[in-house]
Amino acid sequence: MAPRNCALCKVSRAILKRPKTGQQICKECFFHVFETEVHNTITEANLFKLGDRVAIGASGGKDSTVLAYVMKTLNERYSYGLNLFLLSIDEGITGYRDDSLETVKRNQEQYKMPLKILSYDELYGWTMDAIVAQIGTKNNCTFCGVFRRQALDRGAVMLEVDHIVTGHNADDIAETVLMNIMRGDIARLGRCTSICTQGEDTIKRSKPFKYAYEKEIVMYAYFKKLDYFSTECIYSPEAYRGHARVFLKDLEAARPSTIIDIIHSGEAFEVKEEVKAVQKAQQTCRRCGYMSSNDLCKACTLLEGLERGAAAIAVTDKARRKLVTMEGGTIDTMRTIPYFQLPSHKAGVNSSGLASSSS
Amino acid sequence: MSQSTLSIKVEFGGGLELLFSNQRSHKVSLPSHVPTAPPDANTTSEQGKKESGRPADITYLMYWMRDNLLKEREELFIENGTVRPGILVLVNDTDWELEGEGEYVLQDGDEIVFISTLHGG
Ligand SMILES: [Zn+2]
Numbered sequence: 001m002a003p004r005n006c007a008l009c010k011v012s013r014a015i016l017k018r019p020k021t022g023q024q025i026c027k028e029c030f031f032h033v034f035e036t037e038v039h040n041t042i043t044e045a046n047l048f049k050l051g052d053r054v055a056i057g058a059s060g061g062k063d064s065t066v067l068a069y070v071m072k073t074l075n076e077r078y079s080y081g082l083n084l085f086l087l088s089i090d091e092g093i094t095g096y097r098d099d100s101l102e103t104v105k106r107n108q109e110q111y112k113m114p115l116k117i118l119s120y121d122e123l124y125g126w127t128m129d130a131i132v133a134q135i136g137t138k139n140n141c142t143f144c145g146v147f148r149r150q151a152l153d154r155g156a157v158m159l160e161v162d163h164i165v166t167g168h169n170a171d172d173i174a175e176t177v178l179m180n181i182m183r184g185d186i187a188r189l190g191r192c193t194s195i196c197t198q199g200e201d202t203i204k205r206s207k208p209f210k211y212a213y214e215k216e217i218v219m220y221a222y223f224k225k226l227d228y229f230s231t232e233c234i235y236s237p238e239a240y241r242g243h244a245r246v247f248l249k250d251l252e253a254a255r256p257s258t259i260i261d262i263i264h265s266g267e268a269f270e271v272k273e274e275v276k277a278v279q280k281a282q283q284t285c286r287r288c289g290y291m292s293s294n295d296l297c298k299a300c301t302l303l304e305g306l307e308r309g310a311a312a313i314a315v316t317d318k319a320r321r322k323l324v325t326m327e328g329g330t331i332d333t334m335r336t337i338p339y340f341q342l343p344s345h346k347a348g349v350n351s352s353g354l355a356s357s358s359s
Numbered sequence: 360m361s362q363s364t365l366s367i368k369v370e371f372g373g374g375l376e377l378l379f380s381n382q383r384s385h386k387v388s389l390p391s392h393v394p395t396a397p398p399d400a401n402t403t404s405e406q407g408k409k410e411s412g413r414p415a416d417i418t419y420l421m422y423w424m425r426d427n428l429l430k431e432r433e434e435l436f437i438e439n440g441t442v443r444p445g446i447l448v449l450v451n452d453t454d455w456e457l458e459g460e461g462e463y464v465l466q467d468g469d470e471i472v473f474i475s476t477l478h479g480g
Pocket residue numbers: 006007008009010011012025026027028029030
């Protein structure tokens with residue numbers, strides 16, 4: 001097939017067909033449009049202000065590696081004036097996380113960003129290896145998700161950052177929209193598409209790659225020769241999400257705009273006030289001080305279950321209430337999580353939901 | 360019909376190498392034309408759709424790889440006669456979508472890269 005010229009510069013040979021637009025573009029134009037679109041996402045949503053301290057949630061995988069590289073590039077190019085950090089959570093999964101953390105350590109050198117690694121072991125006293133040894137591989141992703149979310153917030157407090165950015169891309173968000181629809185989780189539907197969650201009252205989280213397609217992220221990493229780690233978690237990822245992902249990829253193969261269309265559908269859902277009201281008011285966990293909609297936060301509840309050796313029952317809300325009411329006093333030797341305190345300028349009444357979007 | 364062979368460099372990324380002996384780079388030699396007798400009886404139905412004797416293209420390379428290189432879980436590589444959705448293919452560092460995808464006719468010395476996008480964030 002004859003080489004085709006770039007649709008943008010008309011000079012260089014095209015190397016990529018953009019999934020979003022179908023345009024055929026050259027390498028330099030691809031780098032430029034990809035970075036510029038992320039910059040536009042950031043400025044249109046007013047994500048940062050001069051002098052912000054921002055942690056990049058870094059797993060060593062493709063999305064967060066590309067995010068770190070692009071954040072560094074844009075911070076320099078457009079003088080955002082951000083102090084960037086890498087924040088990694090070590091779940092304690094031998095042969096998986098230990099290898100990917102090596103990648104993050106190399107990224108620290110390559111991108112000259114300070115790195116903080118916080119482990120489940122130091123925070124909760126349990127590694128995922130130990131948790132799986134106790135509870136098996138049925139509910140382990142629930143534990144991991146709850147523990148990771150809280151660990152990221154706590155790591156952010158240790159780094160004294162104002163903001164956590166994560167590598168969630170357009171495909172991830174579309175997948176989460178689908179899953180929330182399939183589960184009937186309408187209250188979460190609107191939130192999962194928002195670029196920024198949790199406002200002034202706690203540590204801000206946002207997704208600068210909200211409109212970036214996975215294909216372009218992987219192509220960007222390939223052409224920039226970025227160093228990332230790619231192996232499936234050995235404790236088999238959530239099967240349901242896996243099905244949603246394959247379904248989405250099949251849809252996308254038939255119609256590339258599917259991803260953006262689904263995100264727009266998610267955004268278009270306006271959750272009525274009555275539905276929102278069902279979400280519980282936020283308080284702080286009686287035991288560890290972390291944001292919680294119950295007396296005990298999810299992490300403390302799960303941890304207590306682990307410590308009592310009865311973890312399997314601690315997963316549902318119903319079971320959580322049961323656990324809370326039956327608890328007379330905590331076991332003396334039980335490990336608990338260090339008390340959580342937001343930096344004073346951020347402390348306040350927490351009213352927003354503990355949104356979990358994806359992974 | 361030509362009996363010559365093509366030297367092709369095949370690379371894997373994004374975790375796809377795990378299906379191919381965990382080796383990222385392979386140098387392979389394959390016939391420059393699709394043989395009259397399929398390399399393996401299993402391939403008859405899929406390849407029967409296209410006449411044998413045609414110049415080797417990426418679709419042929421994929422089935423050749425399945426029969427000669429793939430170590431496990433074929434369904435994670437090939438689906439409905441093409442790569443599984445979520446796998447990106449590059450021909451000499453160009454998106455295969457610009458090169459005719461599976462119908463791209465291989466040239467001696469080509470470098471074909473397969474990258475999975477499905478693994479990890
Ligand atoms: Zn160009």
